[in-house]
Amino acid sequence: MESTKILDAKGLACPMPIVKTKKAMNELEIGEILEVHATDKGAKSDLTAWAKSGGHELLEDTEEDDVLKFWIKKG
Amino acid sequence: MTTPITTEALAKKVVNQEKIRILDVRNTDEFDDWKIEGENVEIINEPYFNLLDGIEPVTGKLTKDQEVIVVCAKGGSSQMVAELLEEEGGFSKVLNLEGGMKAWSEHLEPVKIADLKQGGSLYQFVRLGKGCLSYMVESDGEAAIIDISRMIEKYEAFAKDKGVQIKHLIDTHLHADHISGGRALAEKTGGTYHLPPKDATEVTYDYTALEEGNDITVGNTKVKVQPIYSPGHTIGSTSLIIDDHYLLTGDILFVKSIGRPDLAGKAEDWVGDLRHSLYKRYKELSEDLIVLPAHYSFAEELSEGGSVSARLGDLYQRNEGLQVDSEEVFKKMVTENLPPQPNAYQEIRETNMGKITPEDEKQREMETGPNRCAVHG
Structure with missing residues (x-):
């Protein structure tokens, strides 16, 4: 999937993946897509919940070789 | 610096039925599924990511001079929130549950x-x-x-x-x-x-x-x-x-x-x-x-x-x-x-x-x- 920006949050533990995602999201325009790579298992449910509460849209998420990838569209 | 509390110390409080006030900062689905319970446990939930821009969502629900134990999945996010409560909110008795719910599950x-x-x-x-x-x-x-x-x-x-x-x-x-x-x-x-x-x-x-x-x-x-x-x-x-x-x-x-x-x-x-x-x-x-x-x-x-x-x-x-x-x-x-x-x-x-x-x-x-x-x- 096309993304505007990629954030590497691999190796970071909670709360850092969300803290960094939030910061990166602030720099995007509405409708642009942020791609997040993380290894913390908790990131999945937290990113999903965070995106929802912030009005963003989680377009897709995948898991490959223990790396979680998320595509979030800024709302 | 936030004071940690071990699962052992929290368990003693729970079995002795002491009054405990907990702020659980995991996301709400996880909180609803499973949380710390006890006869005199008062617990509120506010996900940590709602507190990144300020602790207002919880200030009305907690009192500054009462002891608050902050809990998350593994102890990292609760540490951050505990620091925010102390530094931004002027809370005086904030404890962070070491190891979070993961450690609590094993006690x-x-x-x-x-x-x-x-x-x-x-x-x-x-x-x-x-x-x-x-x-x-x-x-x-x-x-x-x-x-x-x-x-x-x-x-x-x-x-x-x-x-x-x-x-x-x-x-x-x-x-x-x-x-x-x-x-x-x-x-x-x-x-x-x-x-x-x-x-x-x-x-x-x-x-x-x-x-x-x-x-x-x-x-x-x-x-x-x-x-x-x-x-x-x-x-x-x-x-x-x-x-x-x-x-x-x-x-x-x-x-x-x-x-x-x-x-x-x-x-x-x-x-x-x-x-x-x-x-x-x-x-x-x-x-x-x-x-x-x-x-x-x-x-x-x-x-x-x-x-x-x-x-x-x-x-x-x-x-x-x-x-x-x-x-x-x-x-x-x-x-x-x-x-x-x-x-x-x-x-x-x-x-x-x-x-x-x-x-x-x-x-x-x-x-x-x-x-x-x-x-x-």
């Missing part, structure tokens, strides 16, 4: 249940974070552990402290909600691992059959452990009468509820067995037996001091699962409207059969969440 609180007739004693290990109960009988330098959890070091340390050798590891049934440490500890200590044969048809290891007629003795004073076949939660479920006075019911009968028959996918088949065990088999036993179950579901089941137990005769008066005269109504109750199944219960069963051996970290994850082994009438 075991040993509580002495009784001194036995001919010496020795019986302990209940309360797993507060998950509602699991396991037991140690010790007598004359020997010990038997029943329904042991995965955290075997904690029982080993306890046995060492009491100066007893672990001889028997007993599982009342093949568990679906937690990973048994029975086989691992039996291998480590040279003890015997006992399992009901009807639950062991698919296991990949050697075990000793837990069956009626094969009493187990602990120590020279012969504390008797008498198996009573009581199927229903699983086809092999076997209760134990210890010292002729304590009835370890496994997942068949709890203090406020009864076992569910569906975790091995056989609700329809096993409902009759469950009915027979509860309404016939147990009825033939002395009403004065003290029921010691393998789980509890509600904080109010914990007595002051932290133990969970009840007299069998009293449960026939007040446990709703034992008040259903009609077999049809009973059948409906235990096969319809069942709660969700425990997290990863199939994988947990396969692990307990020896079919798969997940890594430690994976095992911890599989056990996350409540036990959900009961049907509430």
Whole structure:
């Protein structure tokens, strides 16, 4: 999937993946897509919940070789 | 700098029924699924990511000079929120639960249940974070552990402290909600691992059959452990009468509820067995037996001091699962409207059969969440 920006949050533990995602999201325009790579298992449910509460849209998420990838569209 | 609080210290507060105020900063789905409970626990939820721009969402719900324990999944996010409360909110007594819910799920609180007739004693290990109960009988330098959890070091340390050798590891049934440490500890200590044969048809290891007629003795004073076949939660479920006075019911009968028959996918088949065990088999036993179950579901089941137990005769008066005269109504109750199944219960069963051996970290994850082994009438 096309993304505007990629954030590497691999190796970071909670709360850092969300803290960094939030910061990166602030720099995007509405409708642009942020791609997040993380290894913390908790990131999945937290990113999903965070995106929802912030009005963003989680377009897709995948898991490959223990790396979680998320595509979030800024709302 | 935020002050940490260990799971041990928090557990003491919970079993002593102290007033505790908790701010749980996990996401709301996780909070709703599973949280810290206790008689005097006041708990609020606000996900940490809602507090990144400021702590206003919680300032109205908490008082600055009261002690607040902040909790998250693993301890990292709660640390951040605890610092925010202190630095931005001017809160003065903020504690961060070390290791979060993951550590809380593994904490075991040993509580002495009784001194036995001919010496020795019986302990209940309360797993507060998950509602699991396991037991140690010790007598004359020997010990038997029943329904042991995965955290075997904690029982080993306890046995060492009491100066007893672990001889028997007993599982009342093949568990679906937690990973048994029975086989691992039996291998480590040279003890015997006992399992009901009807639950062991698919296991990949050697075990000793837990069956009626094969009493187990602990120590020279012969504390008797008498198996009573009581199927229903699983086809092999076997209760134990210890010292002729304590009835370890496994997942068949709890203090406020009864076992569910569906975790091995056989609700329809096993409902009759469950009915027979509860309404016939147990009825033939002395009403004065003290029921010691393998789980509890509600904080109010914990007595002051932290133990969970009840007299069998009293449960026939007040446990709703034992008040259903009609077999049809009973059948409906235990096969319809069942709660969700425990997290990863199939994988947990396969692990307990020896079919798969997940890594430690994976095992911890599989056990996350409540036990959900009961049907509430």
